[in-house]
Amino acid sequence: MYNFIVENEAFEGVKKTAGKIAVDFEKVFGKKPEIFPVLGNVDKSFIFATLGKSPIVDNLIKEGKFDSSAINGKREIYQIKFLDDKTILICGSDKRGTIYGLFALSEYIGVSPLHFWGDVEPARRENIEFNKNIEVISKEPSVKYRGFFINDEWPCFGNWTNNRFGGFTAEMYDHVFELLLRLKGNYLWPAMWSSSFALDGPGNLNEELADIYGVVIGASHHEPCLRASEEWGKKGNENIYGKAWNFYTNRENILKYWEDGLKRSGKYEKIITIGMRGEYDSSMLGDNSSVKENVELLKDIIKNQRELIKKHVNSNLDEVPQLLALYKEVEEYFYGCDASSGCDVKGLKYWDELDGVICMLCEDNFGFMRTLPTPDMKNRKGGFGMYYHFDYHGGPISYEWMPSTSYERTWEQLSMAYDYGIKDVWIVNVGDLKFNEVPLAYFLALAYDFEKWGTASPNSIDEYTTQWLAHTFPSVNLEVRNKMAGVLHGYIRMNAMRRPEALNADIYHPCHYEETDKMLELANCIDTANEEIFLLLSEDEKNAYYSTIYFPAKTSVNLLRMHLYSAKNAHYAKQGKKAANKYADLVTQCINNDKNLMQEFGKFKNGKWKGMELEQHIGFTKWNDDNYRNPLRTLVEPVHKPRLCVSRKDRGEIYSKTYGNPMTILAYDFLYDVNKKVIIEIANDGIDTLDYVIEQDAPCDWLKISSVKGTIEDQIDIELSVIPNKLTNEIQSVKLLIKAEETVVAVDVKAKIIDISQLPPKTHLQNNGVIVIPSNQYYDKKDLSSGAAFTELANYGRSGTGMKVFPTTANFSEKEESPSLHYRFLLEDDGEFVIETWTTPTNPVEINKPLRFILNGGNKKQIVTTVPADFKAGSNADIRWQLGVLDNIRKTEVICKFKKGIQEISINALDPNFILEKILIYKEENKPLPSYLGP
């Protein structure tokens, strides 16, 4: 068994970490290593050292036994090296480097970074022989400051930590810091809704502990000068600095407040937020103030803040990391405005004072980049940061419950940010942290090793996940782990199609395109796999799986089902069918399941996470959970006698008429798709049971009917399908008569085979008048010799695929050659056609610029604007933006004239951040039916 050598000279943080690693060893091997301050005469040892803080390493270097040149002067790296058969050195270039090395060792013996937050118990092992495999020189992190923000922490995180740790204390933060460091992060914005990090340790214990571990503490955009926002307005406390959080009216007091903050907390490693915003995002100068006045005020504030920092933190301001958040309310003051807008003001952007300050940008709160550094800003000394969200408390609808941002989206948008030069700070809002610990691991992996996972590796999510699952569930076989990957991404992508809080019974269409049934099928797939996996696991694995994947997936699936069942219930109730009542029962079951799942989670591991299950998540009607609604259930009273009511499963119309000629259902689907199944719902909307028969007006050998007679309690599905090799390219017809009691409903079925052998490859055909082309189904694609090219994003977006130009910074003028995609399709008529492009609801990356592409079609070149220049990304005043982030798709229609026959369109890139998911082509009169996901 190895012992640990940690010298007295070592960083306190390294010592503490060594203690944690010792516990990890004990968990794995059943025995805790002893920790010695000096090399002793022991069997086997790890030496945990940091360059410049280790006499042993100094000696080894001196003796030529260790060459530190690979790590010397580097940021946050470590080297692991066998000194001899018995002794392994883990040496960091600096404190965090050493700590990362220690946690790397822990991972090496099988301890997951999520051992606490994800309940991942390491496998017990008898012993281990370390070999040369362990030797490594780690890389410098790609992004300088990488971390997360515990935010929106009530009711979950707050209740949890109050119950378990008596508040937002150092005892709790120890777990947070450890997670951050194990995931090779270094930066944290602590919780701040009701707590003040600097005061709640208790006392300064939080700040002390963070500093010991080398965790850099920052704060969000409205907490300047190391002061938590809660410190100003603590409920019930008289504030010695006066009442008004307004630099204009309460200047001296506010300066004193900041000065006291810097004096108190400036001694710790921090990124100091500068700037100021009014209370509750209000303007300090009033709504009628000019841009110029606000710019002047901000300059005054920042100048004073930096004076205070110089005085109380470090006289060399370049040595103090500072951050100015360009959050939307400051944006205007940063960019200024030009004469054309009627206000000619140079923004802060041009102000030298800010040269060394990190400019922190923010996406639109829903994971889509907004303004990114323009070329003229790219090389600024202070660099850039990005505030990203896995959790958001705000409009149009908050998402604070289960993960709902796909890894693919995170990869795609954050890679773009990095490509645009945002490399100094990456911070992600993880809400209550619990349930986001898994996506967080990916976020920090991307930030730490962008070279490996970033732009250079499109579509690398599978590889990452395979690795992550191998580390997290090493004893589980690969097939099961692959299934786990399916559940993990399955539920997150499902949530990403429509964030859970924004779901209700009116989202997925209850019948058109059988959308709700398809979503139920997806939910069932995820749920079945989830359950199957769970049964195969050992007790410890069950806990880890439950905590990290099973529970979030299970409860997400249940929530979706609740709304889908409610939709089906409402649909069948509207049709007057008693089948509605069964769906009402299913809704009730889901409501109860939801309650039970939450209670069960609260009791998991004797209440380890009690509180974390409290987030409201059902049917939001406002931006927050005020007036959230459980789904409705509608009951149908059957009529007084058995009665026939027929419908297509994918349509709302019902066919139920006794008087006169029978109503006729059209089933022309087989004219377009001989593999289609048409489902006819035959219902009894009256009491008792109903016998039906299906007759046909003529013999017909090409049609299969799943059942031609039977007895119906409430409803059965009859499946119509065709036998393709009995069809020709002439239209065949047959009329079915569905008969029960005195009612007859006719079904007119038509079919033909389409000969595609004469068509060029990738020629898309219409179905019921609509041609649907997934963006990756181009027949050709033109890349530029410069390398700029559309690249497929796998499993991307709501449509499951996307085409985006890389490099992501590439943009083109209208005249210039640009990468293009080419699509081919067959038209049966001449005329005007709607070309409906479905794009990812990304934003223009430059302020006041549009997002466009070029459409070539019907002998015409059109510039299509998907986002106009006056679009307000991230603004709840702009319904266009709201709809985009709610629906996760943006639809743009243009008209093209075509002759019938084989036709083409092509799409040329113009502006960056354009991602094409799908194209629909149809005549106005064939407009697709209303639905969420489309045909």
Added chain:
Amino acid sequence: MYNFIVENEAFEGVKKTAGKIAVDFEKVFGKKPEIFPVLGNVDKSFIFATLGKSPIVDNLIKEGKFDSSAINGKREIYQIKFLDDKTILICGSDKRGTIYGLFALSEYIGVSPLHFWGDVEPARRENIEFNKNIEVISKEPSVKYRGFFINDEWPCFGNWTNNRFGGFTAEMYDHVFELLLRLKGNYLWPAMWSSSFALDGPGNLNEELADIYGVVIGASHHEPCLRASEEWGKKGNENIYGKAWNFYTNRENILKYWEDGLKRSGKYEKIITIGMRGEYDSSMLGDNSSVKENVELLKDIIKNQRELIKKHVNSNLDEVPQLLALYKEVEEYFYGCDASSGCDVKGLKYWDELDGVICMLCEDNFGFMRTLPTPDMKNRKGGFGMYYHFDYHGGPISYEWMPSTSYERTWEQLSMAYDYGIKDVWIVNVGDLKFNEVPLAYFLALAYDFEKWGTASPNSIDEYTTQWLAHTFPSVNLEVRNKMAGVLHGYIRMNAMRRPEALNADIYHPCHYEETDKMLELANCIDTANEEIFLLLSEDEKNAYYSTIYFPAKTSVNLLRMHLYSAKNAHYAKQGKKAANKYADLVTQCINNDKNLMQEFGKFKNGKWKGMELEQHIGFTKWNDDNYRNPLRTLVEPVHKPRLCVSRKDRGEIYSKTYGNPMTILAYDFLYDVNKKVIIEIANDGIDTLDYVIEQDAPCDWLKISSVKGTIEDQIDIELSVIPNKLTNEIQSVKLLIKAEETVVAVDVKAKIIDISQLPPKTHLQNNGVIVIPSNQYYDKKDLSSGAAFTELANYGRSGTGMKVFPTTANFSEKEESPSLHYRFLLEDDGEFVIETWTTPTNPVEINKPLRFILNGGNKKQIVTTVPADFKAGSNADIRWQLGVLDNIRKTEVICKFKKGIQEISINALDPNFILEKILIYKEENKPLPSYLGP
């Protein structure tokens, strides 16, 4: 005890009737009179005789003991006269005259004409002394042929008579004839959906019996030449006349068919229908045939028919009543078309052959006259008939269940028909007869004695009803009888606001103007009175009341409630309130009540009426009961904690927000109406109970709040009202804060008193921007010296009042002086105002003419067209007409400009059949909220 003298020479019908009267006497006095053929030596006698069929009367005349001059040569009259102390003569001018006299005697001793159909048992009496009061010379009936049509007789009448009489037999028709004659009718269209009157007696028993009683049999517009339509196409029977019901293709056979019919049935007293229409209303010449071709074909048909009548019925055609129905499909051929329409054809109207034929017109199937005789037609020899409906099987939605045409409507529209010269035939479709027996009595009273009840007696429904109730419930005290009148007209007027089958949860608005609550209150009023009356009655009275009023009222009220509760349920469910669940239970109760009421009726009097309860009547979705629907019930799952949700009872918006400033409900109602009550619904839409308090921002002595604190299970109503004498004409304000848990909702209340002492009388004021003027609230009305004047119709229409010009035949040109109504109102602003007139959905009475009035307002005279000339009354192709008869109101909007201050409008008559119910005045931006009945 009196005996009856009925001579051998008497009409068979008189003898049979004497037998019935004898039974009536037995019922009343416990002893059956003996019937002698000659005057004998008995104590007291009635002689039942007919002029010319009685040797006794011949003798009396000869002896100068009876002067027959008053009745001789008259139609259907009778004289009752004491011959001496012991002998009373009832002598008819003809057979029906005598029979009417006999039934008058029966009524005199207290036997109701409805004794069978309305289950009205006469009161038992010890004895009776007849006195001179009984002497009478009756009048000649106003309308020559008066009767009803048993129609749409499945499932009710058909099942009933099959069960009870083994089919549509003479045994059953005996009851029908008796009812007709007791009500002094003389004309019947027998049932014809599945039966043939001439064949089902069995054999000719029906025709024989009718003839004996003097009941004139007619047939509807598609049963010419004494043939029932069923005779042609009897299911399963081979037709010896060929298959095609098409004179064009099957001429000889059809002529033979008619000839055989006339030979068989021409010997009985009949009105023979002539003309022909295609099967199922289709055109015999095809849809593309010209008007000219059709006119020629019809002429050919009619000529041949009349030849056959001449040959087989009576060589003097003037002695054979014949009838041509101008039902909508024949109308074009009757009126022809003029050159301006591109087809210049003289219609049948100008054809001499038809001079002596009765032209039967029809209203629009919903009780509103369509074309009425134009002055040039008025004096035609054959005269006119009218086919009226108390029951209709057809579009837009059938009404075949409980009575839903108000007496007021019947009076108003039929009086108009009479005024226009329709005096030869009145027939009313009574559906299954049962439940329409009470309105039928009124219809026949009006037809029999138009001089008393018709145009000369506007607003005489109360008087008629008082008399009818006095005859039907003689032992019940007047106060209770008045209450009965309230229930009778209450439920029928309620049904007339929206016919029962056309009700659903989307008709009356669930909250705007508290419409649903007001309708529930109306239903409760009727129901409470109905129950109270029932308890006060004797057993026999209970039966009569149950059969004629209680049951139709009870079940109508229950049906309305069912839909209203469903509307409230949906409303509260939409608001997310658990109060919805209580309404769901109430809907269930109503559904069960409905079933129970029907079962109970089926068992009434040991199943006397079994079958008559079978009509479907709930939630029609088509024109007939195909796919009728029971109302839906939606269940709300309360949220996880008690939660406040506030609303105005008369609005849909809910106020429920914890975050940020409280939402504010506006209660400015007291600015317009200090007698108004504003109801605030305070709901707990979560589990358990919720404590609330209402605080106010300042003391306020003028506002009353019904409760300022309490505990809420699901929902309570808080009533806000003001104390007028604490208010001034300055606006007073107070803000209420409704608080519960962490939620606060504000209510902003404003009030002032409006000083109306300075305003001229009948100055209408706005309420929330809308001025509502019932048509009878004019400040002046200008009548013409000729007598033409607007007259108020009490309890009329959906609005409860109407103004119509009498004489109803009056019409005016634009230039000419016409009667007018003058309304005054106060405007608070200048501007453009919408003048929305609510008129009864009557039709123009001349073909291809509009229905208009003149509006004078804002210094402008406008001709307002409520119905344009291309309107198709009675046509399901015209949605405008459909909406009118469904909604029972027609709204027409015009714009007027006014200055603020006291303003006026006046309405001048132009076209006949214009009835004004209400006027709304508002600016476009103050448009009334959606509702059925309006503000």
